[in-house]
Amino acid sequence: MEEWLEYLKRDRLLGSLGEETLRRKLLPLATERCYTAGEELLRPQQTENRLGLILEGRVQILQLFPSGASSLMAVLRQGGLLGVDLVFTRTLSSPYHAVASEDTRVLYLPATPLTRPDPLTPEECLAVMRRALMILSHDNMKKHYRLTILSQRGLRQRVLAYLSMQAARRKSASFSIPFSREELASYLCVNRSALSHELRQMEQDGLIRFQKNRFTLLTPPE
Known part of the structure; x- marks a missing residue:
């Protein structure tokens, strides 16, 4: 459980609650589950x-279509949060698939105690809600960027739009992207x-220039 506590202390949603609150109020509610590569964590509805x-x-995080095609919406790695966009909705219903792309361990916490003042205080619940709003706003901007990329008509235009956004985000012409080649193709819907x-x-x-997932944007030749 000490390992769980260390992860919770670093979590962007719950870490601000402090070690004592996490240890006494939330850690006893936590459970862990392991998934093998290809196993589904969430499915639509x-x-x-x-x-x-x-x-x-x-x-x-995948959107699957009746044709069998899929579109990659996001990738969650160590420290990522699954379900923060669901647990604050009225229906709590998932619109997407979540699939482990490699062997994965997930620490689960029930959401209800985070939104009601028991065991958390009203002030602690408010702090969680504020952090959740920040996370959801950030994720919403990511979706806006993706829509901007997908609005580009040609494949080259989509690639350049994506790479330009990555370069701007990292403030460098050289950067690594968080996707494998297959994931990038799915993300760009190509x-x-x-x-x-x-x-x-x-x-x-x-x-x-590129080597695997490392890219450098160059000035186009005259």
């Missing part, structure tokens, strides 16, 4: 009233082979 803190591993071909062509055209 599933009701979820728990927060999941990723202790180890990697979780993909074919993986077409993406790989376009990246090579962009490198030949002097627009980028």
Whole structure:
């Protein structure tokens, strides 16, 4: 349980409550579950009233379509929170799939005690709600950026829009992206082979350099 406490202390939603509150009021409510690669954590229409803190591993948030195609919405890594966008809704119903892309450990906490003054005080509940609002606002901006990227008509335009946003975020022309090549293709809603071909062509055209998930944006040649 001491390991759990250390993760909770670093959590962006609950860490501000302080070690004593976490230890006495929330830690006794926590449970851990392990998932193997490919195992589903959430499915559409599933009701979820728990927060999941990723202790180890990697979780993909996916939108699946009747055709069998999928679109990657986000990737959660160690320290990521699963369900913060669900537990404060009226229906508590998931609109997406959450799948472990590798062996994963998740620490679950029931959400109800975080939103009602028992065992937390009203002041502590308010602090959690404020932090949740900040997290949801940040996630909403990420969705806005993705819509901006997907509004680009051509594959090259989508790639450049995504890479430009990553460069601006890191304030550097050289940066690593958080996606594998397959995940990037899914995030951009394009074919993986077409993406790989376009990246090579962009490198030949002097627009980028890349090695695996490490990219450098170059000034286009005159």
